[in-house]
Amino acid sequence: MDYFAGIDIGSTAIKIAIVNEEGTLVGHKISGSGSMFYKYAKQALHDLMRELNITDRELVYTVSTGYGRKLFKEAEENISEITANAIGARAAAGDIEIKTIINIGGQDSKAISLDSEGNVVNFAMNDRCAAGTGKFLDVVAMNLEIGADELGEYHFKSTGTPLSINSTCAVFAESEIIGLLGNDHSVEDIVAGVHYSIAKRIIKLVKRVGIKERIYFDGGPALNEGLVSAIENELGKEIFIPEHPQITTALGAAMLALESYGYEQTHKEA
Numbered sequence: 001m002d003y004f005a006g007i008d009i010g011s012t013a014i015k016i017a018i019v020n021e022e023g024t025l026v027g028h029k030i031s032g033s034g035s036m037f038y039k040y041a042k043q044a045l046h047d048l049m050r051e052l053n054i055t056d057r058e059l060v061y062t063v064s065t066g067y068g069r070k071l072f073k074e075a076e077e078n079i080s081e082i083t084a085n086a087i088g089a090r091a092a093a094g095d096i097e098i099k100t101i102i103n104i105g106g107q108d109s110k111a112i113s114l115d116s117e118g119n120v121v122n123f124a125m126n127d128r129c130a131a132g133t134g135k136f137l138d139v140v141a142m143n144l145e146i147g148a149d150e151l152g153e154y155h156f157k158s159t160g161t162p163l164s165i166n167s168t169c170a171v172f173a174e175s176e177i178i179g180l181l182g183n184d185h186s187v188e189d190i191v192a193g194v195h196y197s198i199a200k201r202i203i204k205l206v207k208r209v210g211i212k213e214r215i216y217f218d219g220g221p222a223l224n225e226g227l228v229s230a231i232e233n234e235l236g237k238e239i240f241i242p243e244h245p246q247i248t249t250a251l252g253a254a255m256l257a258l259e260s261y262g263y264e265q266t267h268k269e270a
């Protein structure tokens with residue numbers, strides 16, 4: 001059996017997806033990027049192949065993507081994370097036609113508009129400021145002494161109107177949050193306030209490409225159900241969250257690896 005890997009070297013996490021000849025996801029792995037992207041990416045791929053019993057010979061084509069994609073020299077090809085995200089969303093959504101992707105990563109956020117074939121027609125990106133990114137959520141969680149993976153749980157325990165967080169910069173938001181804690185506001189209400197402030201920012205970004213349904217939300221922060229709920233409430237629309245939202249871009253790269261390999265084989269025979 002031949003296998004195909006997609007490696008998404010993000011600013012915060014390395015995501016690896018492996019698909020088989022049918023394009024079915026057979027396994028994935030998420031590990032921290034740290035500062036040694038290349039070393040960790042190689043190690044994570046090696047570990048995943050061992051877990052899945054895939055040999056070097058069986059892994060026939062690898063495509064890298066993400067912020068550190070060019071550092072992964074073993075890859076046969078590399079593609080932009082926008083293209084990989086679009087291919088991955090189409091694969092993960094199955095029969096559901098996705099027209100808009102919201103991606104929140106560790107250090108940026110994006111809105112991507114797709115046509116009915118799943119091709120990228122437009123995109124908007126915020127990579128200048130940490131507000132509205134995973135980093136912002138991580139800083140908030142750290143200040144509140146909870147884990148980023150607990151934010152969703154706290155959100156749903158909030159009672160009353162979510163607090164409004166006015167700072168648009170992560171550094172100022174940090175001191176605003178400390179101030180709110182000092183004024184006896186609960187962690188739950190602060191968390192809900194942060195989610196609503198991120199939701200408002202992300203919707204502004206999505207409006208730049210146009211809000212067309214269905215809307216697909218991915219990246220690590222899409223695992224946060226509180227944030228999902230805040231975005232849905234602010235949009236007044238339901239959004240589609242794939243089963244593994246953090247690995248869509250890696251899955252897209254793996255699907256492209258499968259396609260490129262097929263193309264290479266056909267042209268070799270011809």
Ligand code: ADP
Pocket residue numbers: 009010011012013014104105106107108133134135137138148149150218219220221222223224246
């Ligand atoms: P990048 O591709 O830029 O490295 P990711 O899409 O991997 O970014 O997202 C990383 C972010 O995802 C982290 O900063 C963190 O806030 C968030 N995250 C990761 N796991 C979880 C989880 N289980 N629950 C909530 N948020 C999470």
